[in-house]
Amino acid sequence: MKRIIQSSPIRLLTAVPLCDGHDSAITTVNQELIRQGFEIVYMGYHRSAEDIVRAAIQEDVNGIGISSYNGGHIEFFRHIHELLQEKNRTDIRVFGGGGGTITPEDVVIMKEDGTDEIFLAGTPFDWTCDRLRELFTAKSIDLTQTLPGDIPLGQRLTAVEAELSDRPKPPARGKAKIIGITGPGGAGKTTLIDEWIRGALADNPDIKIGVLSHDPSSMSRGGLLGDRATMIYSQHDNIFLRSMATRGEQGGLSPATEECLQWMASAQTGFDLVLVETVGTGQEALPFNSELIDSKILVLHPEYGAQLQLQKILMLEIADVVVLNKTDWAGAARAIEEIKRQVNLPGSSQAPVYSTNASKHKDAGVVELRKHFSL
Numbered sequence: 001m002k003r004i005i006q007s008s009p010i011r012l013l014t015a016v017p018l019c020d021g022h023d024s025a026i027t028t029v030n031q032e033l034i035r036q037g038f039e040i041v042y043m044g045y046h047r048s049a050e051d052i053v054r055a056a057i058q059e060d061v062n063g064i065g066i067s068s069y070n071g072g073h074i075e076f077f078r079h080i081h082e083l084l085q086e087k088n089r090t091d092i093r094v095f096g097g098g099g100g101t102i103t104p105e106d107v108v109i110m111k112e113d114g115t116d117e118i119f120l121a122g123t124p125f126d127w128t129c130d131r132l133r134e135l136f137t138a139k140s141i142d143l144t145q146t147l148p149g150d151i152p153l154g155q156r157l158t159a160v161e162a163e164l165s166d167r168p169k170p171p172a173r174g175k176a177k178i179i180g181i182t183g184p185g186g187a188g189k190t191t192l193i194d195e196w197i198r199g200a201l202a203d204n205p206d207i208k209i210g211v212l213s214h215d216p217s218s219m220s221r222g223g224l225l226g227d228r229a230t231m232i233y234s235q236h237d238n239i240f241l242r243s244m245a246t247r248g249e250q251g252g253l254s255p256a257t258e259e260c261l262q263w264m265a266s267a268q269t270g271f272d273l274v275l276v277e278t279v280g281t282g283q284e285a286l287p288f289n290s291e292l293i294d295s296k297i298l299v300l301h302p303e304y305g306a307q308l309q310l311q312k313i314l315m316l317e318i319a320d321v322v323v324l325n326k327t328d329w330a331g332a333a334r335a336i337e338e339i340k341r342q343v344n345l346p347g348s349s350q351a352p353v354y355s356t357n358a359s360k361h362k363d364a365g366v367v368e369l370r371k372h373f374s375l
Contacts, residue, residue, distance in 0.1 A: 005162055007139045009039045009221050009245075010132070013056045014065040016045035017076050025099065026067035029128075034222035036129045041243050044229030049076060051235045053083040055228060056092050058240055060154035062136035063116070066096040073102055074109055081114040091140045095119070095132070143167060156263050157242055161256045170259060173292075174267030176210070178274045179373065180288040182252060182315060183299035185280025188325040190227045192299060192358040193275055195366050198233035200273070210240045210264040210274040214253055217245040227277070240264070240271070252278030252287040261292050273373075283312040295320040295373065298351075302326060302335040310342045319343075321372060322353045327365070 014030055016023050023045045030040050041059045043052060056064050068076060077096065084090050096102075097119040102110075107118045116135050119128050141164065142155045159167040181189050193211060200207050211234065217223040225243035228234075234241055242264075244254045254260075257276070264274050278287045288296045298319040310316060322343055324336055336355055343351050352372065356365035 003141050003143060003164070004138050005141055005164070006137055007062055007162075008137075009037050009223075010063075010136050011039045011041065011059065011061045012063050012065055012132070012136065013041040013043065013052070013059055013061040014067070015043035015047045015052050015055075016067050017070070017072070018046055018048050019072075020045055020068065020070045022069075023067070025069065025097070026065075029065070029067070029097070030224060032125045033129065033132070034218055034224055035220055036125075037220045037222045038129075038132070039217075039223045039225060039245050041225045042229050047235075049079045049083055053080060053087065053089075054235065054237070055241070056084075057087060057089055058154050059243060060158040061092060062139050063093045063095060063132070066094070068096060068098040069101050071101055073098055074106055074113075077110050077115050078113045090114075093135060095135070097121075097123070153240065153263065153269060154242065157256075157260045160259045160263070161244070161247075161254075163256075170262035171266045171268055173262070173265050174269065174271070176265045176269070176271040176274045177294050177373065178261065178265055178276065178292050179295045179297060180276045180278070180293045181297045181299060182278040182281050182285065182287055183323075184282065184301075184304070187280070187299045187301045188358050189277050189280075189299050190230050192323065192325055192356060192366065193277060194231040194234050195358045195361070195363060196275070196370060197231075197236075197239060198361070199367060199370055201233065201236060201238065206238070207273070208238050208240075208269075208271050210269065210271040211242070211277065212257065212261060212264060212274065213241065213243050213277045214257070214279045215243065215245060216279050217247050221247070223247075240269070246279060252281045252285050258290055258292070261290065265292060281315075283309075283314065286314055286318065297321045297323060299323045299325050300335070300339065302329045302331045304335070307338045307342075310338060316342055316351075317348050319349050319351045321369070322349075322351045323356055323365075323369065324353065325356045325358055327355045327357045328360075 093116045095117040099121045213227040215225045223245035249255045298315040340353050354369045357363050
């Protein structure tokens, strides 16, 4: 059963193609779209058509926006459409832009291939936003009972976020171990997850991992969901990554997180592991109240301030594991000792503390962290 709903806010995925090494134009467009109330899943630059389409399906976005400044746009956009047709997802529509590299003559060809709109240099932002609302407000949602892979899963999570009254209930939980990851902004949570996934795939190419990643909504109700831009190894057929905005919820998660997590943890998905990443959180945040969460990880970096600041972080009292990331920074050795003393105080979590530098491939600390969870 398919339903047409009015998407609010409208979710769009934006990216820059392969062999294009800058993102200044799309970053500017993203900022204006967010200000106008759009949720933007941003993939970054040098992205393949396969990665873009996989992400668009998992994120179940209304449309894909591509910024192309290096030529080859006719063939690249055409390949995007071919992949969407192969996946039976032509409901995900496509738009783009490219300054002086895309000519009016090219636009005619690209629209014949199926692209909905090309915004040339000098197009006013207001007109662009109005046109995108015209194109993408309506969305098709699949509520059938089958779950053959991650395409329907993406649509199920959309139904949860849209609060559809007739959406099916999540099925029984499967084998997946569910780990919650929280910590302040800039601690490197996303990079840690990506390196974790890189190592997990290297050890077991058949492992299936789901990631539920959160970013804050803006005052305009838009939001920049940018974790994919810094995740390289998570762009893989065995990895399902869904970006969620908080949409007014406090504490680092979304109003829809619990039910979405139930779907991701269900037996039908076949995930071995589900990682739930919060928004960058502060001292009082205790985001993981769900009984679904098997383990809670707090990620810190060395520049948390004086030792007194550690005494104010409530997560240190309940975390199952504490990670000090970015150990190449000055002061890391001091920070490790202070954190260990804090977690071993009476009434604190007694959690093991791992030292990681997740931006380094095959980091020994990340390997030990995965071993802690037998993964």
